[in-house]
Amino acid sequence: MQDALGKVDSLLVLGGASDIARATALAFVERGARVVVLAALESDKAAAEENAAALRAAGAATAEVVGFDAWADPDEHQRFVDGVFGHYGDFDVVHLAWGVLGDQDRNSRDARAALAELRTNLTGAVSLLMPIANRLEQQGHGTAVVMSSAAAERPRRSNFVYGASKVGLDYVAQGLQDRLQGTGARVLIVRPGFVKTKMTAGMAAAPLAVDAGDVARIIVEGVATGKEIVWAPPLFRWVMSGLRHMPRAVFRRLPI
Amino acid sequence: MSSEAASRRRALSGWGRTVPTGADVVLPAVGDDVSRALAAAGPRGIIARGLGRSYGDAAQNAGGAVVDMTSLDCAVAADWETGVVEVDAGLGLDKLMELVIPHGWFPPVLPGTRNVTVGGAIAADIHGKNHHVDGSFCDHVVSFDLLAPSGTYTGVSAATNPEVFWATAGGMGLTGIVTRAVLQLVPVETAYMTVATRRIPHLDELMETMEATDAGHRYAVAWFDSLATGANLGRGILMHAEHTRLDDLEPARRHEPLDYSAPERVQVPPLPVGVVNRFSIGAFNWAWYTKSPRNPRTAVESVPAYFHPLDGVTDWNRLYGPRGFLQYQFVVPFGAEATVRYAVERLAHGGAASPVTVLKRFGRANAGMLSFPMEGWTLTLDIPTRTRGLAAMLDELDQHVLAAGGRIYLAKDSRVDPDVFAAMYPELDRWREVRAKLDPDGVMRSDLARRLRLV
Numbered sequence A: 001m002q003d004a005l006g007k008v009d010s011l012l013v014l015g016g017a018s019d020i021a022r023a024t025a026l027a028f029v030e031r032g033a034r035v036v037v038l039a040a041l042e043s044d045k046a047a048a049e050e051n052a053a054a055l056r057a058a059g060a061a062t063a064e065v066v067g068f069d070a071w072a073d074p075d076e077h078q079r080f081v082d083g084v085f086g087h088y089g090d091f092d093v094v095h096l097a098w099g100v101l102g103d104q105d106r107n108s109r110d111a112r113a114a115l116a117e118l119r120t121n122l123t124g125a126v127s128l129l130m131p132i133a134n135r136l137e138q139q140g141h142g143t144a145v146v147m148s149s150a151a152a153e154r155p156r157r158s159n160f161v162y163g164a165s166k167v168g169l170d171y172v173a174q175g176l177q178d179r180l181q182g183t184g185a186r187v188l189i190v191r192p193g194f195v196k197t198k199m200t201a202g203m204a205a206a207p208l209a210v211d212a213g214d215v216a217r218i219i220v221e222g223v224a225t226g227k228e229i230v231w232a233p234p235l236f237r238w239v240m241s242g243l244r245h246m247p248r249a250v251f252r253r254l255p256i
Numbered sequence B: 001m002s003s004e005a006a007s008r009r010r011a012l013s014g015w016g017r018t019v020p021t022g023a024d025v026v027l028p029a030v031g032d033d034v035s036r037a038l039a040a041a042g043p044r045g046i047i048a049r050g051l052g053r054s055y056g057d058a059a060q061n062a063g064g065a066v067v068d069m070t071s072l073d074c075a076v077a078a079d080w081e082t083g084v085v086e087v088d089a090g091l092g093l094d095k096l097m098e099l100v101i102p103h104g105w106f107p108p109v110l111p112g113t114r115n116v117t118v119g120g121a122i123a124a125d126i127h128g129k130n131h132h133v134d135g136s137f138c139d140h141v142v143s144f145d146l147l148a149p150s151g152t153y154t155g156v157s158a159a160t161n162p163e164v165f166w167a168t169a170g171g172m173g174l175t176g177i178v179t180r181a182v183l184q185l186v187p188v189e190t191a192y193m194t195v196a197t198r199r200i201p202h203l204d205e206l207m208e209t210m211e212a213t214d215a216g217h218r219y220a221v222a223w224f225d226s227l228a229t230g231a232n233l234g235r236g237i238l239m240h241a242e243h244t245r246l247d248d249l250e251p252a253r254r255h256e257p258l259d260y261s262a263p264e265r266v267q268v269p270p271l272p273v274g275v276v277n278r279f280s281i282g283a284f285n286w287a288w289y290t291k292s293p294r295n296p297r298t299a300v301e302s303v304p305a306y307f308h309p310l311d312g313v314t315d316w317n318r319l320y321g322p323r324g325f326l327q328y329q330f331v332v333p334f335g336a337e338a339t340v341r342y343a344v345e346r347l348a349h350g351g352a353a354s355p356v357t358v359l360k361r362f363g364r365a366n367a368g369m370l371s372f373p374m375e376g377w378t379l380t381l382d383i384p385t386r387t388r389g390l391a392a393m394l395d396e397l398d399q400h401v402l403a404a405g406g407r408i409y410l411a412k413d414s415r416v417d418p419d420v421f422a423a424m425y426p427e428l429d430r431w432r433e434v435r436a437k438l439d440p441d442g443v444m445r446s447d448l449a450r451r452l453r454l455v
């Protein structure tokens, strides 16, 4: 159970090899979490095992790796959710942390690449988020942490399929926040700007870039205080709100 | 047709309004509904709830059932010769007072709010300002009826069934649901209190004065300014009180000495942000201290004015804003004055502002396995949860309290470490054994029990 000052006991991470997920799980463990289950693609399991070892070294009593694939079908996702909750019991936090940032040029040339990105980030996420939200509602407590993005605020030439996947997920998550009122279950939407992780490796860091540890602290604080939406860095909320209201003709010409 | 008690999924939290969780809330219409709800409890279990005045998560049960006992609130029998009453566990002490004071009887123990139920008072084995003389609530419980998953226990008393009695006293509802209780009240001549107040400029002197003078008074408690530091550290107000004797009542009141009525209550609307912060608390503390009489003074006060000044405003917990607050209360044995002093300094320097900081000397502990009171000093502070560094600060203080042989109070807790809690209560394992007999399948469950791994 989460305590009054935001300490949680157990954490399920989907995308257990993600850099943001690793930093976030470490931050929860430093604050007293004892059980962490890292779910990762078969091909990511070695990296996830390394993260599990780091979590144990940081004090987690249990840090284990299980398999999952956002591309699996909804029945399999339901079985996965039932299995992991059935085996480990309640989770105080479920972090949906996987995702891909596709190459927009390729997406434009090859619709299949665009659909693949949507499948990973949006339809796969909805397919998992629904049964997870239902589980949290049944157990009467717990927070699903959903990785949206500042890119969900307004379409940009450089990543609009990614943006579409995040805006879709963000909408579903907002709807769930309304649906879960009064059930004890909650959803925290995280909208980072540019985070220096393996996803953005090789890209020139955008202004206000943060690292995974910064996002982790913001997530842990957001869970502790029961926030609905957090930005990383917090200032990005105002930056994006400014960009959102910029005339389209001007926005189009920005090098972003 | 059997009455089917309504049940509805609702988010519940404690008085501190932190971490609400969802449960199926059962509103029993008749006593049998309680046993039906117990029998129907699913895998996530069931817990009783009174008036929800515990600060943390004791009376909530995420994903399971919660029985709201407040609809079962009858006084069943009263003997005005002996002051023994039999009441439903859902009866509030506020109603009990309205019922018994006109007959010259008074609840044996009153907490800082009258809005608690008899069931909640037993489950937390609550204490009042008279603990050093009269002990805690369960010391005045003649017997109670308990619906446990393993069966119904009627007329449980400390003499006939000490194990069940002392596991339930302070057992936070985890041994079963108390449905009825027989209480021994204390006699009073009037509905008034004779209160002696004096102002004391420093914590050390305050503690010395309490040690020297408390024993001579039925009620004794000190309030102090948690934000004052240095030479003003722990400047406070010491209050001693007795039930006013008829002879001491001013003539105008003597024709109706037992006239008791609680004032109408003012309501606080839901606020988007907290208005209780370091600055408002500082101003409040300063005003309270400086408005108190510089020289010792004795005055006759009404029962609500003395016991329950906070109850004049309903939902005052909303003043802390949506993020809520917590209460930190610990007790350390006499001799550990340095720990009390350390805690006061640590919290003052850490900016943990508290508008109601209370210091009191407890008398002897009873046999309650998880009962909180024990001989020593108890310190209580209300602290907004948004206070920076609060978790680490309280974890550190817990270590000092534990090292001094002290403990924290479950009815107030919302954040202690489970292992630290277990170390503070050496009888926890014995309590678990008794509980295992009363509830072999672990049906009685609460968020508190899950958080602290009690069951």
Ligand SMILES: Cc1cc2nc3c(=O)[nH]c(=O)nc-3n(C[C@H](O)[C@H](O)[C@H](O)COP(=O)(O)OP(=O)(O)OC[C@H]3O[C@@H](n4cnc5c(N)ncnc54)[C@H](O)[C@@H]3O)c2cc1C
Binding pocket: B015, B047, B048, B049, B050, B051, B052, B053, B054, B055, B058, B059, B069, B089, B090, B110, B111, B112, B113, B115, B116, B117, B118, B119, B120, B121, B123, B124, B125, B126, B127, B128, B171, B172, B173, B174, B176, B177, B178, B179, B310, B411, B412, B446
């Ligand atoms: C302003 C304020 C001042 C306070 N001052 C004091 C004080 O001076 N001294 C003190 O000791 N406490 C004090 N308290 C705490 C309060 O007395 C206890 O938390 C008490 O248990 C609250 O009773 P309740 O009816 O609200 O119970 P709830 O908060 O609803 O429940 C508390 C516990 O009792 C159990 N319970 C309730 N009914 C039953 C039942 N019928 N059978 C079995 N278990 C049951 C619940 O499961 C839960 O574990 C104060 C609280 C407030 C808000």
Ligand SMILES: NC(=O)c1ccc[n+]([C@@H]2O[C@H](COP(=O)([O-])OP(=O)(O)OC[C@H]3O[C@@H](n4cnc5c(N)ncnc54)[C@H](OP(=O)(O)O)[C@@H]3O)[C@@H](O)[C@H]2O)c1
Binding pocket: A015, A016, A017, A018, A019, A020, A021, A040, A041, A043, A044, A068, A069, A070, A071, A096, A097, A098, A099, A100, A101, A120, A147, A148, A149, A150, A191, A192, A193, A194, A195, A196, A197, A198, A199, A200
């Ligand atoms: N980094 C940023 O700037 C930024 C900004 C805003 C939002 N976010 C979001 O934050 C989340 C975490 O990002 P990150 O920066 O930590 O990225 P990351 O380190 O690249 O981690 C993402 C992980 O998701 C995995 N993954 C990809 N496809 C999957 C699938 N089908 N099923 C299961 N797992 C799959 C990836 O595995 P492989 O490596 O094997 O593909 C990778 O381990 C993502 O949702 C991302 O969109 C990131």
